[in-house]
Amino acid sequence: xxxxxxxxxxxxxxxxxxxxxxxxxxxxxxxxxxxxxxxxxxxxxxxxxxxxxxxxxxxxxxxxxxxxxxxxxxxxxxxxxxxxxxxxxxxxxxxxxxxxxxxxxxxxxxxx
Amino acid sequence: xxxxxxxxxxxxxxxxxxxxxxxxxxxxxxxxxxxxxxxxxxxxxxxxxxxxxxxxxxxxxxxxxxxxxxxxxxxxxxxxxxxxxxxxxxxxxxxxxxxxxxxxxxxxxxxxxxxxxxxxxxxxxxxxxxxxxxxxxxxxxxxxxxxxxxxxxxxxxxxxxxxxxxxxxxxxxxxxxxxxxxxxxxxxxxxxxxxxxxxxxxxxxxxxxxxxxxxxxxxxxxxxxxxxxxxxxxxxxxxxxxxxxxxxxxxxxxxxx
Numbered sequence: 104x105x106x107x108x109x110x111x112x113x114x115x116x117x118x119x120x121x122x123x124x125x126x127x128x129x130x131x132x133x134x135x136x137x138x139x140x141x142x143x144x145x146x147x148x149x150x151x152x153x154x155x156x157x158x159x160x161x162x163x164x165x166x167x168x169x170x171x172x173x174x175x176x177x178x179x180x181x182x183x184x185x186x187x188x189x190x191x192x193x194x195x196x197x198x199x200x201x202x203x204x205x206x207x208x209x210x211x212x213x214x215x
Numbered sequence: 216x217x218x219x220x221x222x223x224x225x226x227x228x229x230x231x232x233x234x235x236x237x238x239x240x241x242x243x244x245x246x247x248x249x250x251x252x253x254x255x256x257x258x259x260x261x262x263x264x265x266x267x268x269x270x271x272x273x274x275x276x277x278x279x280x281x282x283x284x285x286x287x288x289x290x291x292x293x294x295x296x297x298x299x300x301x302x303x304x305x306x307x308x309x310x311x312x313x314x315x316x317x318x319x320x321x322x323x324x325x326x327x328x329x330x331x332x333x334x335x336x337x338x339x340x341x342x343x344x345x346x347x348x349x350x351x352x353x354x355x356x357x358x359x360x361x362x363x364x365x366x367x368x369x370x371x372x373x374x375x376x377x378x379x380x381x382x383x384x385x386x387x388x389x390x391x392x393x394x395x396x397x398x399x400x401x402x403x404x405x406x407x408x409x410x411x412x413x414x415x416x417x418x419x420x421x422x423x424x425x426x427x428x429x430x431x432x433x434x435x436x437x438x439x440x441x442x443x444x445x446x447x448x449x450x451x452x453x454x455x456x457x458x459x460x461x462x463x464x465x466x467x468x469x470x471x472x
Binding site: 130131132135141142143144145146147150153160163170171172173174 | 300313324
């Protein structure tokens with residue numbers, strides 16, 4: 104599906120964080136902690152990426168006893184292409200390499 | 216049963232007792248759906264979850280209100296289950312609360328107000344036009360009160376039910392049903408205003424509400440009598456449980472399917 108709006112710094116951070124581990128699965132709370140973002144920011148981004156076909160989702164197959172299976176995420180082929188576009192745009196624009204409007208150091212680190 | 220729950224039950228019974236003395240009709244209209252929903256919820260609650268904290272309760276409530284979302288490949292994704300599973304891995308109470316608040320915001324998202332408003336506006340226009348049509352066709356010799364009081368509950372129940380069922384979202388059913396109730400109330404007020412003036416022109420001493428003989432000094436008095444705020448409030452109180460009950464039934468039906 105075609106994107107109609109420019110991605111936010113938070114969306115870029117989530118996509119690039121997922122792109123750092125292209126074959127492995129990530130889970131939501133892990134992304135929140137890594138990027139220093141709240142669940143209220145990360146989960147809507149994950150929902151949108153999944154709706155656009157840019158995110159593969161799966162349930163954990165062998166969770167430890169006593170807790171439910173986690174929902175896992177990784178970029179799909181289309182998501183990987185989106186991440187490559189974002190990296191190219193970040194490389195072309197010197198402004199994006201810094202904080203890019205983001206206030207958290209962890210978010211800025213995700214651009215690099 | 217805990218002391219706290221006992222306190223709530225005693226308090227609710229006391230309020231119901233007072234209300235039953237003031238307005239027994241209201242109690243019946245409100246109590247029946249609440250009793251049905253409450254009974255089902257209590258029966259459906261699994262045992263062994265008495266130690267659930269506020270964070271888990273919040274996410275459970277938010278997940279109940281929202282439906283599953285469809286990904287681009289058509290697969291249904293249960294985001295409510297996803298965030299609850301994530302919450303189960305967090306042990307620090309403060310962090311649990313923070314995560315739960317954020318995840319609840321994510322689940323609830325933005326209201327689908329445009330779709331709800333389109334449906335609600337269409338219902339209101341159709342119902343308002345229907346009321347005027349019934350009046351002009353001479354079918355309402357006994358007044359329009361029974362039409363405006365008794366038909367909307369059926370209509371609002373159906374809207375809540377269909378919207379919740381078709382979208383698998385209790386929230387969409389509630390939003391649309393409640394909005395439809397409000398817009399229909401406006402339509403009823405407008406229809407009463409138009410028809411009270413019309414009836415006053417034809418028969419100055421007949422009330423459009425119930426067909427009784429009432430001496431109105433002017434058209435304005437006839438209109439104000441029909442579209443009186445208290446009359447409209449009674450309508451709203453009588454209607455209000457039905458869209459909620461319809462949305463709940465639609466979500467339950469979808470869940471069972």
